[in-house]
């Protein structure tokens with residue numbers, strides 16, 4: 378992966394951007410180059426790389442349809458995946474009216490790390506494969522710290538993706554807790570605490586235990602803490618849904634359970650965002666709470682209509698065992714509010730099918746109890762170039778949660794069409810009125826069997842914005 382950039386040329390072929398321009402008045406002819414446009418003799422096919430061996434240089438033609446950072450990512454992907462030879466990227470040549478130097482550096486570091494990540498695989502390695510590498514060239518040294526920061530984010534994203542993609546018979550609650558303990562112990566200013574079953578019972582996290590009841594594995598609550606600003610009382614606590622496999626429980630999903638190993642994505646996303654913040658020693662106080670268990674069935678599995686007492690003391694009738702994410706998060710949020718003294722609670726969860734129907738695989742759906750916090754979150758997401766869309770918290774959506782005749786709340790209502798909003802209102806009940814942001818990443822956490830580590834960057838930027 379790219380760890381830094383070169384300030385001097387090396388022997389690799391220097392790759393320059395040539396942007397297509399409208400009505401270029403350039404009179405370049407007979408092979409005379411115009412420095413700024415595409416008039417020199419290169420193939421005018423989008424993302425096509427023309428190579429000039431005599432000069433050890435190449436040029437990529439970038440179509441005028443590329444108008445923003447997101448379009449540009451496709452150009453970067455095509456370079457990273459071209460694999461023809463080693464290229465040295467002339468960073469400055471890629472800067473234009475919609476791309477800053479930072480944008481270009483960020484795009485190359487993140488996409489190169491994404492495509493070349495060493496993720497879990499049980500396939501036999503193809504050892505003959507020739508590996509070509511991409512390096513960055515930029516004379517100006519003042520962006521080295523910035524690139525270092527993006528490298529740390531890229532590694533955090535890949536850490537989360539690696540656990541996301543690991544199969545559920547390997548990545549159990551106990552396994553993930555152990556990996557996090559071992560991986561994070563290398564960062565000396567991070568504190569990792571793991572609560573095991575007896576401590577979880579003593580605390581009274583009844584909802585987590587109810588979801589875990591049919592599991593062959595113990596539940597785990599992993600708390601990752603980084604206190605980088607002891608003078609401040611501000612503390613952001615990220616709570617992650619960590620269902621290592623979701624069968625639905627007794628309200629089983631039936632035959633189709635594709636991608637249910639990704640139901641733990643929220644937990645690793647939260648943890649790795651905090652790790653990255655600790656690695657750059659930012660002046661901020663953040664913690665992650667990973668709520669880990671699978672949702673399985675055996676004779677001890679919680680049956681629908683069971684009534685369970687939560688950590689907060691509120692009772693919940695489990696009207697649907699497949700709405701288990703909001704159960705484990707409820708205990709996690711209350712723990713964050715009361716034991717970690719959060720001033721802002723954020724959760725990340727692959728929570729509801731209805732969110733996927735609302736925002737597809739394009740946007741993560743975000744709820745916020747505070748306009749100010751939403752602005753802070755949105756500007757963090759914009760910095761990270763991750764797409765988020767604000768969703769409504771409204772009392773109307775809470776009515777279905779209060780229809781139980783025998784408990785304070787119920788966790789699902791079959792007649793409620795906008796379950797994503799109802800789930801958000803359910804969770805808000807457990808936040809003790811601490812400012813709260815809920816991120817439903819059901820549609821954005823993974824794609825075609827690949828974990829995407831979505832929101833690691835945003836939660837990193839949010840943590841940074843605390844100072």
Ligand SMILES: [Zn+2]
Pocket residue numbers: 623625672698699700701702
């Ligand atoms: Zn479920």
